[in-house]
Amino acid sequence: MSDQQKTHFGYREVDVNEKAGLVAGVFHSVASRYDLMNDLMSGGIHRLWKRFTIELSGVRSGHSVLDIAGGTGDLASKFSDIVGPEGRVVLADINESMLQVGRDKLLDQGKTQALSFAQADAQYLPFEDNSFDCVTIAFGLRNVTDKDLALRSMLRVLKPGGRLLVLEFSKPTNDLLSKAYDAYSFNVLPKLGQLFAGDADSYQYLAESIRVHPDQETLKEMMLDAGFEQSEFFNMTGGIVALHRGLKPW
Amino acid sequence: MVAPSENQIDPALQVAILGAIETALVQALQYAPQTRAELNKLSGNSIHIRVVQPVLETTLLLAERPQLRSVYEDKASASIEGKLSDFLQVATAEDPAIALINGDLKIRGDTRLLQQVQTLVAELDLDWEAPISAVAGDVIGHQIGKGLRAFFRWGQHSRLALERQLSEYIVEEARLTPPPLELEDFYRDLRHLQQRLDRCEARLKRLKRERSSS
The missing domain is CATH 3.30.1050.10 (SCP2 sterol-binding domain)
Structure with missing residues (x-):
């Protein structure tokens, strides 16, 4: 299959058809310890990044929200409180294990109101056109095989004037921070993964996938190319993470 | 926005x-x-x-x-x-x-x-008894709460007394700053001096004009 199109899986080049299966393997492996690892790896800061995302979403009572790659449901849980019984929150994830963990966690929290779950591929969202006020994808876009296709799919399901929020690892703005961050990602992260999740490879992939993900300006341009307007980004924790926001034109 | x-x-x-x-x-x-x-x-x-x-x-x-x-x-x-x-x-x-x-x-x-x-x-008035009672029980909670309220009241009175005494010491004993009445006198004298100077200046100008015209 030498004419097969290639894409990144961390630093490796793999066939386009292969990537989804490889990513699925990573998340099947880490699903049960995903929340613990997030807290350990970020020192709990991921909660602040998510809180800022919720504030910037402008979501209010009665809105409909789609949380793609929603994983263990951190954002969906908060959104369901905000939209209330009149609203709708869909927690979508391509990975069955992650969705299962997320659904169990939210049910344990008693969060059933306005919440539904969907196993869905971000590139081919199984929802009607113009059906959501807000679409979020937190730490998921870099795992998607064709990001342009996924962004266009998100634009399609958004209502005119609706907003997309992409929370994703990005490029640190300070050289010194960048070096410290690299050392942490490639030396500490896989060891933490091995110690607490019994899986160093998945966390090696995490570090690599962040490095090959488009930087702030590139992702902003990709959103504009996909048809979003007023695309902008906000660097957090020195650019380690960036939150991109774009609006669907009226 | x-x-x-x-x-x-x-x-x-x-x-x-x-x-x-x-x-x-x-x-x-x-x-x-x-x-x-x-x-x-x-x-x-x-x-x-x-x-x-x-x-x-x-x-x-x-x-x-x-x-x-x-x-x-x-x-x-x-x-x-x-x-x-x-x-x-x-x-x-x-x-x-x-x-x-x-x-x-x-x-x-x-x-x-x-x-x-x-x-x-x-006017925020915290009910200290509630969190303490939850841990230590109602009777002990009430006693500690009463003690805390008395302590804060004492603290407030002490602060006001200290402020008053400190200001009296600075003004009256150490004379680091003049008392308000003295300051008012000083400012009044200064105002009068300014007015006299203004009058003097006007008079000098008038004399100068008279001399040059004669």
């Missing part, structure tokens, strides 16, 4: 600071049922607070469980802006309501709402 601006501190840090303040506020309000009820009456109102040095922006959403938002895109009911020192000046003023109106803080929107909130803060 309040969207994060370029020169603002890192959003993650800002969210952390505001989250910590909000949590402390909500926890404290658990033990102030009266204030909570009053806040509930103000539900739906919001106050945009902007500190310019250092830059920190937030919107306080008033409710029984108030929220501090770093991003709020609706129009706030009232807004207040100024340097951190101006905010501190109002907070520590003898009459914060007057300091709020006459100080350097820029106020827009519903001023009455700001005064209502300021009164609520001034």
Whole structure:
């Protein structure tokens, strides 16, 4: 299959058809310890990044929200409180294990109101056109095989004037921070993964996938190319993470 | 509309600071049922607070469980802006309501709402007994609560007495600053001297004119 199109899986080049299966393997492996690892790896800061995302979403009572790659449901849980019984929150994830963990966690929290779950591929969202006020994808876009296709799919399901929020690892703005961050990602992260999740490879992939993900300006341009307007980004924790926001034109 | 601006501190840090303040506020309000009820009456109102040095922006959403938002895109009911020192000046003023109106803080929107909130803060009365009773039981909780209330009352009286005595010592004993009446006398004399000088100057000008014309 030498004419097969290639894409990144961390630093490796793999066939386009292969990537989804490889990513699925990573998340099947880490699903049960995903929340613990997030807290350990970020020192709990991921909660602040998510809180800022919720504030910037402008979501209010009665809105409909789609949380793609929603994983263990951190954002969906908060959104369901905000939209209330009149609203709708869909927690979508391509990975069955992650969705299962997320659904169990939210049910344990008693969060059933306005919440539904969907196993869905971000590139081919199984929802009607113009059906959501807000679409979020937190730490998921870099795992998607064709990001342009996924962004266009998100634009399609958004209502005119609706907003997309992409929370994703990005490029640190300070050289010194960048070096410290690299050392942490490639030396500490896989060891933490091995110690607490019994899986160093998945966390090696995490570090690599962040490095090959488009930087702030590139992702902003990709959103504009996909048809979003007023695309902008906000660097957090020195650019380690960036939150991109774009609006669907009226 | 309040969207994060370029020169603002890192959003993650800002969210952390505001989250910590909000949590402390909500926890404290658990033990102030009266204030909570009053806040509930103000539900739906919001106050945009902007500190310019250092830059920190937030919107306080008033409710029984108030929220501090770093991003709020609706129009706030009232807004207040100024340097951190101006905010501190109002907070520590003898009459914060007057300091709020006459100080350097820029106020827009519903001023009455700001005064209502300021009164609520001034009259905040925490029920210390409730959290202690939950841990130590009702009887011990009541005793410790009584002790704490007495201690805070004593602390408040001691602070006022200390302020009064310190100011008396500085003015009367050490004579580091003149008393207000002496200062007023001095300013009055200074005013008179200024008036005499003005008159003298006018007289000199008149004499000069007369001499040159003759």
